[in-house]
Amino acid sequence: MPVAIAPNPEADLDVDEPRAIDEGLVGHDRVFHASARTVGLVVLLLILCIGGFLGYQGFPTLQRYGLSFFTETRWLPERDIVGLAAVLVGTVEVALIALAIGFPLAFLTALFISEYAPARLRTTLVSLVDLMAAVPSIIYGLLGFAFLQPHLIYIARWLSEYASWIPIFRVDTDPHAAAWAQSKFTASAFIAGIAVSLMVIPLACAIMRAVFSEAPLGEREAAAALGATRWGVIRSVVLPFGRRGVIGGTMLALGRALGETIAVLLIISPAFEIKFRVLTVGTMTTSALIAGRFGEATPSQLSALLAAGFVLFLMTLSVNTVAAVFVNRSRTGAGTDV
């Protein structure tokens, strides 16, 4: 560009006035932004709609039964007795059993993949965990029903024999009888919980592993240079860094376990009573109730089921949202600074 040597007042004026760089959005960009925003909003609304419709349809039930909907244990719509107390207890029981078994295993597997496994195997192991998450839940239901149950009843009997001083393991049968009552131990919350734990392990494990492997290399090396063993590095660097991921992954697993339907439906035999003896036959969860009773429901029963669905929606959404907040915060690195 030729430089003007002669002082020219008009040219000076041109040079000093900066060109407007931000010309705003051009036409099709405006459309693009608007439509992307619309889709984001639609997805958000869709989710609110799910809750809204379930609440709206279930409202007559809540209005009719009032508080007794949450305190009544029996579910006899044909006799106009409908209550969720036993079902909610069963839902939480199965979910907690699934977590009690799933959490340690998911935690150990995540540690193994991110810290112990040879580096060249790591990708394969990660995809195996993803594969485990992709196996449909009905398959785990079949596994629990036909493969695990015949073995698990022996473990259940053992627990009821030697750990019956813990009230939840008590079973009203004589474990020493020559022909022990196998049917007392089948179709229980314990067995359903183990099948569900198979579903939540990969979910929790994937999140924990991702957070563990993000632990800063510099701090790992610093710990190792100070003489820490491998476990020392894990305890002093990886776990403090990954705490949020562990909590978030566990909460997400809890959310999934609360809502798991088909595996539970395949395994349990329905029982509408509040009971904390998890090894004995029979329990009920909210989602299994909905799926199991939906087929023959009359309109008023349908409303009761929808109200149950609404309660389940609120439970899982709150658990999942808390989990998402934990996981997101650890993913963005906020709150993990030392």
Place this chain on the structure above:
Amino acid sequence: MQALTSEELTADIPRRTSARTLDDRASLLGAAVGSVALVWVLYERVFSLSGAVGFVVCWYLAFVTLYALVSGVSNPGPIVVDRVWAAVVTGGATLVGLALGATIVFIFVKGWPALHHLNFYTHDMAGVRPTSPLTQGGVLHAVVGTLIQIAIAVAIALPLGVATAVYMTEVGGRLTDAVRTVVEAMTALPDVLAGLFVYTVLIIGFHWERDGFAVSLALAVTMTPVIARSAEVVLKLVSSSLREASLALGASHWQTVKGVVLPTARAGLVTSLILGIARIAGETAPLLIVSGASTFFNKNPFHNPMNSLPLFIFSSVRSGEPAYITRGYGAAALLVALVLVLFVAARFLARDRQVAR
């Protein structure tokens, strides 16, 4: 605690850090062999117990204890703790791996009697009684139903999911965080609720038929957040220098997204699509609620019920007829095979992307 002499403190011999020492190997092997022998003697001979599960549990406990004791003979405390934790972590991971292996082997072994008949793949169940032998009838109608329902669900959920991801990563705005949190929470929404939602809105509200399309909508509701979330991760990986280069060359934002960001992330987006399909391929609860099951071949998603693999599995394993249950396991094996194929495809495409970089 043993005091170090001054020679040891000053000696400048580097410690071997990574290689396994003889002590490491010998104590591992010794503890393993010793615990098997000990448990065998105690479990089988002294207490004369039986059961493979009990044996393995006792062996593992004995192994960890012995390993700790043997390590403690010649090593300081932290190393013993390290070794015990290594044994515990490896044991936990092995158990999970065994569970996955057992699942897949179990399904294929149980399904094999149905799987090796050719008619299982080429016939439907029309006119076939539940008690009929496995040489009659098949699951073609369920396979086709599943494929059609998945195809429609993908056609709805893929654009929605990717557009949501584009909104979260490229456009942004005040609602981004809300959308991200809710999408994340929705990926674990109970499948039965998606079915309930579609049922209340479409079938009660608009008096739709209980057909394949309603099922697809329920599946799309489940699938959209899954795709949105994984697509967001993929789009975030696109290097921002590529975006800036495109913008600096004068491309508009839309041209940048369409011409640079999405093509760069294409392989990753395919992976997220396949993960979404894997998530919905086995969904049973929404199908149970929304759709009825047919025994006949129906390739029209807008009229009459369609069957699908998960529904077929569910109804057959609950039927109580041995032959019909075997068909259910055969269908379950097909479903697992479908998921496996999708999965290998996803991994293959994801690997391709890394090579291309």
